[in-house]
Amino acid sequence: MTTKFIGKRVKRNEDPRLLTGQAQFVDDVEIPGMLHAAFLRSDYAHARLLSIDVSEARKRAGVVAVFTAEDMGDDWQPGPPLVSPPPTVKDVIFHSRRQVPLVKDKVRHAGEAIAVVIAESRYIAEDAVEDILVEFEPLEAVIDLEKGLEAGSPLVHDDLESNLAAHLFQKKGDYEAAREKADLVIARRIVVDRGAAAAMENRGIVTDWDKKSQHLTVWDTTQAPIPIRNGLVARLGLSEHKVRVIAPFIGGGFGPKMMMFYPEEMLIPWVSMKLNRPIKWIEDRRENFYATTQERGQIHDVEIALSKDGHILGLKDIFLHDTGAYDPYGLTTPLNTQCHVMGPYDIKNFTSEVSVVFTNKTLVTPVRGAGRPQGIYIIERLLDIAARELGIDLIAIRKRNLIPPDAFPYEHEIIDQAFAPLVLDSGNYWPVMEKALEMVGYDQFIEYEQPRLRAEGKYVGIGVIPFLESTGVGPYEGARVTVEASGKINVATGIGTQGQGHFTSFAQIVAEQLGVAVCDVRIVTGDTAEFHWGTGTFASRGAVVAGNAIHASASIVRQKVLKLASKILKTPEEELELEDGLVRVIDIPHKSISLGELALLANPLRGAVQPGTEPGLEATAYFGPQYGATAFGTHAMILEIDPETMMLEIKRYITVEDCGTVLNPLILEGQIHGGVSMGIGNAYYEKLHFDENGQLLNASFADYLIPSATELPRIEVGHVETQSPLNELGAKGVGEAGTLPVPALFAQAIENALNNRDLEILETPLSPNRLYELLRPNEEKSR
Amino acid sequence: MKPAPFKYYAPTTVEEALTHLAEHGYDAKVLAGGQSLIPMMNFRLVQPSVLVDLNNISELSFINPDENGGLRVGAMARHHQVEVDPLVAIQAPLLHETMPKIATAQIRSRGTFGGSLSHADPSAELVSVNVALDGRFRLRSQNGERWVPAHEFFIGLFTTVLQPDELLVEVALPAMPVRSGWSLMEVARRPHDFALVGVAAVVTLDENRLCQQARMVFLSAGDVPMVAHRAAELLKGQAPTRESIRAAAEIAASEDIDPGGDIHATAEFRCHLANVLARRSLEQAFERAAGNE
DSSP: OOOSSTTSOOOOTTHHHHHTTOSOOGGGOOOTTOEEEEEEEOSOSSEEEEEEEOHHHHHSTTEEEEEETGGGGGGOOOOOOOSOOOTTSTTOEEOOOOOOSSOSSEEOSTTOEEEEEEESSHHHHHHHHTTOEEEEEEOOOOOOHHHHHSTTOOOSSTTSSSSEEEEEEEEESOHHHHHHTOSEEEEEEEEEOOEEOOOSSOOEEEEEEETTTTEEEEEEOOSOHHHHHHHHHHHHTOOGGGEEEEOOOOSOOSSTTSSOOOHHHHHHHHHHHHHTSOEEEEOOHHHHHHHSOEEOOEEEEEEEEEOTTSOEEEEEEEEEEEEETOOTTTTHHHHHHHHHTTTTBOOSOEEEEEEEEEOSSOOBOOOTTTTHHHHHHHHHHHHHHHHHHHTOOHHHHHHHHBOOGGGOSEEEEEEOTTSSEEEEOOOOHHHHHHHHHHHHTHHHIIIIIHHHHHHTTOEEEEEEEEEEEEEOOOSOEEEEEEEOTTSOEEEEESSOOSSSOHHHHHHHHHHHHHOOOGGGEEEEESBTTTOOOOOOSOTTOIIIIIHHHHHHHHHHHHHHHHHHHHHHHTSOGGGEEEETTEEEETTEEEEEEEHHHHHHHTSOSSSOOOTTOOOSEEEEEEEOOSSOEEEEEEEEEEEEEOTTTOOEEEEEEEEEEEOBSOSOHHHHHHHHHHHHHHHHIIIIIOOOOBOTTSOBTTOSTTTSOOOOTTTOOOEEEEEOOOOOTTSTTOBOOOTTGGGTTHHHHHHHHHHHHTTTSOOOOOEESOOHHHHHHHHHHHHHHHO | OOOOOOEEEOOSSHHHHHHHHHHHGGGEEEESSOTTHHHHHHTTSOOOSEEEEOTTOGGGOOEEEOTTSOEEEETTOBHHHHHHOHHHHHHOHHHHHHGGGSSOHHHHHHOBHHHHHHHTOTTOHHHHHHHHTTOEEEEEETTEEEEEEHHHHEEETTEESOOTTOEEEEEEEOOOOTTEEEEEEEEOSSTTSOOSEEEEEEEEEOTTSOEEEEEEEEESSSSSOEEOHHHHHHHTTSOOOHHHHHHHHHHIIIIIOOOOOOSSOOHHHHHHHHHHHHHHHHHHHHHHHHHTO
16 A cells, blocks of 8 residues: 555654653642652561551641551552453462552562651651651561462462462463474473563652542553543542543553552542642652562473474473562463463464462563563573574574464464464564574674684674564554644544654554644543543554554544535545645645635534534544454674673664554654663663562662663664554554563573583573673583 | 751852861761762661752862872862863873763763762772872861871771861872873673772883882772782782783782672672783783883
8 A cells, every 4th residue: 555654754743842841741740739749668578567656747847648548448448450360261260469559457568658648848748758657577578489389488468378379271282292202302490580661750640639620630650541540430439520530741651550550549549639639749769669560570490392303393381470469460461471482483282381479579560571571582592492402503493483474364372361362363474584684694694703703702692583472452442533623633542652652653644544744633642531432552552453543533534524525626525635634626736625624614603404414524433453463573683792701792783573564664663772672671681689588679770770872782673564454554563572582682692602601591681790600610510 | 769858058168168067077968969979868878967068169179280290189070070181181091091981971070079089989980090099188177187098098888087077178199100001990780880890900110121010909899999919919020921910810809809799790700800800901001001111
C-alpha cells in the first residue's frame, strides 16, 4: 500500500513541548491549599508490628494529619486483584494476596508503608516521619526462592501452608519420549536475578476533592488511567462521572506504572476526601527502589534434548519465579516466560512447570520484557552449549531450528497472558537473522577480524541472537476522532502515554485517512474525562490496539466527510480526494471545500435535519484483536573485553526488527534504542542486591548502575516488514523488543571473546567481578 | 529525600567563616561544592544543625604558581577550573590528567578541590593524587594556621586531622623533579563511577636511569589513600624492567593495600585489579620518566 504519512520519518509533535520544559507532569500540578504527603516505611523486610506512636508527629508545627492502618477503619482494604490466573490451565494453584494501603499487622517487605504524614510541605512531612515511634518484632526473612519453599521456612503470609503463591504446569507433545530418542541431553541450572525499571520519573499522585460538586480529580503517573478510575470509584463509593483520572506526560512507564493500585494510589485520594484538601505525593528515588515493583528473579532447572545434527527434539523447564511479598498481577510474567522459552524455534515436545514463590522483597510485576527475556536467555544459552558439544556452528544450529515461514499461523499451544493457547500470527525469521549477520559482517569477523585482533592480543567476541515477542494483546482499546470547525482534528483515546510518541504516530494514522498535516491532529491520551473505555499502555500494545482503534474511527470519519462533501460539491464520492485539509474533486482542484467548513455544515444551528442525522464529523470505534501479533528480530554485537580487568566495550551493536508495518521509523528506532539500553543494563549493570535480611544494599543511583551515554554504543537498526494479518494496519508491537535478547547476546559474545578460557555463563546480570569469579576456578585448574 | 532543618550562614570572607566554625564547632558542616554533603543530607545520613557555605568567599578560588615552580590551589577552586587551567597542565600533568576522570562534567562544574580533600573519601581521585604529588595543606582557624603534608592529613574513612574550627584553605603542590613520570589508572564500572580500584603513580629516575623514587598511591583500596611502601622499597635503585615492575605490582597488591569488599567488587577482585593497574601504571610512568630527561 502506498502511504502519504504512515511509515514516514515524521519528527515528533510532542518534542518541542517536552524539550523546552513546557509539558505537564504530575509534579507540575499546583493547587491552592495543597498539602504534601510523606510515608513512614519499614526498615525491616519481615517484622510484626507491635505498636505505633504518632503523637509526637501530630504535634509538629505544620503537620495536618497522620494516618495509620487503624485510623482507616473499615476503609482499610487490600488492593483489588488485577489479573486472575488463566482459567484455561488445568490444576492451576493460585493464592491471591494483595498489597495493603498501610501495614496493619505484619511488614512483608522493606519499604512497605506504615503511616502517612500530611503536612504543609514535604520538608515538614519528612521531619514528622522521623517523630513516629514504631515497635517491631523482627522476623526471619524469606529471601532465597529454594529455601522459601522448604518445610519450616518462615512464612510471608501466615495463613498459608507454605510460601508457594502459585503452581502452573503446561506441556505440548511428549518430552520424555523425545528424550529417549535424543543423541544429546543437556541439563543446566540457569539463574536470572532482579532489577528495577528505574524510570526517569518516579511515581506521583495529586488529588483534588471538590466537596461541593462531589468531584474527585486525580493526576497519576499511571500507564492505565481508566482501570485506576474504575478502581477508585469502587473503593470510594463515587459514581464514574464524578472521578476523573488524568495521566499527563510521564517520564517512562516500563510496566511498574501499569495498573497496580499501589498503596499510595489507594490512600492519597482517600486522605484528600477525608481532609477535604488537595494532596500531593511525589515518590523519591529511594522510595522507588523499595516501593515500586521490580522483576526478573527466576531459577530454572532446564533440560534440552537434541539429535546429533542439532535438531531440538524437546525442552523441559522447571522453574521458580519470585513474586515478592504479594501477587496482585497474577501469573502474567511466568506465563510469558513459558511462552518464550522455546524462542523462535519449532519445538514439538515441551514441558514447563513453574512454582511462584512469596518472598520478603518488593512486589514483582511486569517490567519491560515481562518474563520474556528470561525465556529467551534460557533457550539461547542452551543452544550455545549444544552447538559447542555437537561441534555445530552457532548460527547453523539456530537456522536449523527456526519455525519455517510456511508454518504460520503457527500453533504454539502454550497458554499465554491472554488465557488462550498462543498462536504466532505471522513470521519469516531467517531473512531477519540473515540481515543482521550481513550488517555485522559475521563471516568476515570470524574468518579474518577475530584471528587478526587476537594475534594483536585483543579479545574480541561476536554474538547473534534471534528472538520473538508476543505483542498487541487485547482485550480492546477505543478512540474518538472529531473534525473541529477549525479544520483541525481532535483524537481521544484511553491509553496513557509515557514517551512512546503517540502524539505523532497516532496523528500519522489519522492524517493518512483525512488528508491533513500531522501537526494538525491533536491527540489526547490518558484522561478519563475525554475517553473512558479501555485498559492501558503495556504489553507492547499501544500502536497495535489503540492505533487500530484510531484507524477505524478515522476511517468512519472519512466516510462521513466524503458523504457530506459529495452532497455539497455535487460530485460522486469516488471522484473526491482528501488532501491538504480539503475535499477536492480529482482533476478539478479548485472545486473543493475545507474540512472545517464541512464540520460547520455537519452541525447546523438552525433549521431542520433529516430524522436520524448525527451531528458533526465524528466517530468512535474500538479494536479488539482475536489474539496478539507476534513480532521478532535479531540482535548482533561485537565487543572487546580486557581479559585482566573484565571491563568491556561494545564495538558494534546491530538490531534488525520485524514489527510489521512501521508507523514512524524515527519513533521505532527510538523505542529500540531505549529497549537495548535497558537490556544492556539487565545484562551487565543493573542488579538489585538484597542481603539475607531482605535489605536492599543499592537503593540509589550511586550504587544501582544504569547504563548511561558513556556505556551505550551506537545502535544500528535494520527493518524487515512482515505484516500482521490480524489488524488493518498490519502492525505489531515493539516497545519491549529491544530488551529481550540482550542478556543472551552478552553471554554469547563474552564466551566468544574469551573462547580460550573454557567459560560457560549460566546467569544474568553479569559484572566484571562476577566474570572474574567465574573464570578463577578455570585459571587454577590450568595452573 | 529532604534534609532535616538547619541554620545557614553564607560568609563572604574566610575570617567570617572561621568565626562561625569557632562558634558552632561539631554542630557545623562546611558546604563547598556540595556534591557529597547535599546528597548525604537529603538521605538524612548527616543532619548538621548549621551549614557554613563557602561559595560566596571569592578569595579561595585561585590557582597560582609559587616561587619554587610549584602550584597553589585555593580550596574553592572548582574541579572544572583546575581541569582547564593552563598552568596546571604544564606544572602538574598528573593532576591535569586526573581531573576529567573525576565523576561527571556536571559534578566537576560544581565540586571543589578543597571540598573533595576535606571529605576524605578514599575512593576520590584527588585524595590519592595529592598524596602521590606530596601536596601540603594549609589549615586555618581563628587561632592561626598550620601546614600538614597530604599523607598525614587523611587519618581514616572520611576522617582528617581537621579540627571542627579549622578550614582547609589552600593546597601547595611542589614542582615535579626532572626525569619524573606519572600515571593515573582506574577501573570503574562506568567512567563516572567511583573506581573499584585506582592508582596514582609518580616515579623519578636517577642519572643512571635507575629508579630513584616510585610512589604509588591506591584509591578504593583501604580506609585512607594507600601508599605502596613495600613496592617503593623494592623498586628503589632498580632498573625499571618488566620483571622488577611485575614484582613491585605483586607486592603492592598483596601487602601494601587493604581493600574491603562490597556489592561491586570483592576484596579479592580489588587486589587482582590493583596488581594489574600497578603494573600498567608503573610501565606508563617509567616510560614517561625516561622521556622527561
